[in-house]
Amino acid sequence: MGFVIPLILYNIIITTSIVLRLLSSSNMSKITDWASKDGSFHRQVSRFRDWISSDPKSKFPAEHNRxxxxxxxxxxxxxxxxxxxxxxxxxxxxxxxxxxxxxxxxxxxxxxxxxxxxxxxxxxxxxxxxxxxxxxxxxxxxxxxxxxxxxxxxxxxxxxxxxxxxxxxxxxxxxxxxxxEKDYYPIALRSQIDEMNDWIYDTVNNGVYKAGFATMQEVYEKEVLFLFKSLDRIEKILGSGKYLLGDQLTEADIRLFPTIIRFDPVYVQHFKCNIGMIRYNYPNINRWMKHLYYDIPGFKETTNFKHIKKHYTKSHTQINPHSITPVGPIPDIEPRDK
Ligand SMILES: N[C@@H](CCC(=O)N[C@@H](CS)C(=O)NCC(=O)O)C(=O)O
Missing domain, CATH: 3.40.30.10 (Glutaredoxin)
Structure with missing residues (x-):
């Protein structure tokens, strides 16, 4: 009988260590862990890639309410x-x-x-x-x-x-x-739009995430510098045209807007993209953003600052462990004619 108690204790220790190991490995692959071991953020390639088509005989034909x-x-x-x-x-x-x-x-x-x-x-x-x-x-x-x-x-x-x-x-x-009649991807501008999308996606749209989710100082610094170099480039472009490709609103503007509207309220502090702010350091980008937001139906209606601010600051607990949402900047976007 003398060996029964040590055996029970031994079993408890082994079971506890297995449970702890399982818990810690499931922790490591938590859905809210975003950076990989090299300290960089890699966005997953999307898996579902079918297309809706105007052809009624296609697999996914364009239909009302489908x-x-x-x-x-x-x-x-x-x-x-x-x-x-x-x-x-x-x-x-x-x-x-x-x-x-x-x-x-x-x-x-x-x-x-x-x-x-x-x-x-x-x-x-x-x-x-x-x-x-x-x-x-x-x-x-x-x-x-x-x-x-x-x-x-x-x-x-x-x-x-x-x-x-x-x-x-x-x-x-x-x-x-x-x-x-509205064409946001006109044939004549396609190659310019594609070229612009490439660098803006890499260094701005995804760039803020790469800076913000970095878990190593040098990775963060590299990404944040790329980001601000691109913002400087965009500032220059918008100095000589109403939109990114002249006087026509295109896909390039549509893809940039959701990043810029989130910039001052979230990315500056939460993702440490704080070399400058749109409202103070990028007057042309700020004017362009306000024009889209206030003048073109579709941009303001789809912007919800409450969801934006709460999501980032309360979901990314690896960045903001206490989930405190900063109050500023006030206002989220400047008035139309400031
Ligand atoms: N390539 C995708 C990216 C979409 C994406 O990353 N969405 C994020 C939210 S901003 C998401 O749903 N993340 C949830 C997760 O990764 O678990 C697209 O552009 O549609």
Whole structure:
């Protein structure tokens, strides 16, 4: 009998250590851990890459009330798709649900509070439930925007840069002429838009994340310097034209706006992108941003500063462990004619 108690103790110790190991390894792959071991942030390549088409015989034909967008007001990539949905008159054609601003261990959550809508299609609790409904074996992150097909009950696309391009033209047979006339990706400017998208995506749209999620000093410094070099370049470009490519609003502006509108309220302090502020150091970018926000329907309507500020500051606890949301800057964006 003398060996029974040591044996029980031994078993308890072994079991506890296994549980602790499991807990710590699941901790390491938490959904809210964003940087890799090299201290850099690498954005996942989107997995669902189908296309809606104007061709009625295609796999995903453009139809009234067939597609549904799941978005977050906090997310700059999702906001692009909301902006284009407004600009192209698709509000009555593509329905929308808005996730709650707080991302936790299970990813984006559906909650009917604070301006979030809940999941109006299935009443799911998490965005990930949709990913598994679309593909029970799905492995990857559960990201917004998610473009859902109500007919075949699957995800068409979770890549914002492609969703906005589908919206430019594929639904044209269903909207009024004033919307079909709007071309945000005109053939004559395509190569210039693509070229601009490349460096702006890398150093600005994704650049703020690469600076903010860096877990090594030298990685952060490298990224933040690239970012401000690009902002200086954009400032110069907007000094000689109303928009990034002259006097026509294009995709390049649409893709830049969600990053710039978040810059002073969030990226300056939360992502340490604080070499300058848009309102004090970049007068041309500031004027351009205010023009889009105040003068062009679709930009202000899709900007929700409450979701933006709360999401970043309360979800990224590795950056802001106490989840305190800074009060300033006040106001979130300057008045139109300051
Ligand atoms: N490539 C995607 C990126 C989307 C993306 O990263 N969305 C973020 C929010 S800003 C997300 O949903 N993250 C949740 C996660 O990674 O768990 C796109 O542009 O559509």
């Amino acid at each position: 597609y549904h967008l799941y978005i977050s007001y906090a997310c700059p990539w999702a906001t692009r798709t909301l902006i284009v949905r407004e600009l192209k008159g698709l509000k009555d054609i593509i329905s929308v649900d808005i996730v709650h601003w707080h991302i936790k261990e299970n990813g984006w959550e559906f909650r009917k509070e604070d301006g979030a809508t809940g999941d109006s299609l299935y009443g799911f609790t998490y965005l990930k439930d949709l990913y598994f409904k679309a593909n029970a074996d799905y492995v990857g992150r559960y990201t917004v925007p998610t473009l859902w097909d109500k007919r075949t009950e699957t995800i068409v696309s979770n890549e914002s840069s492609e969703i906005i391009r589908m919206m430019y033209t594929e639904f044209d047979c269903l909207v009024a002429k004033k919307y079909t």
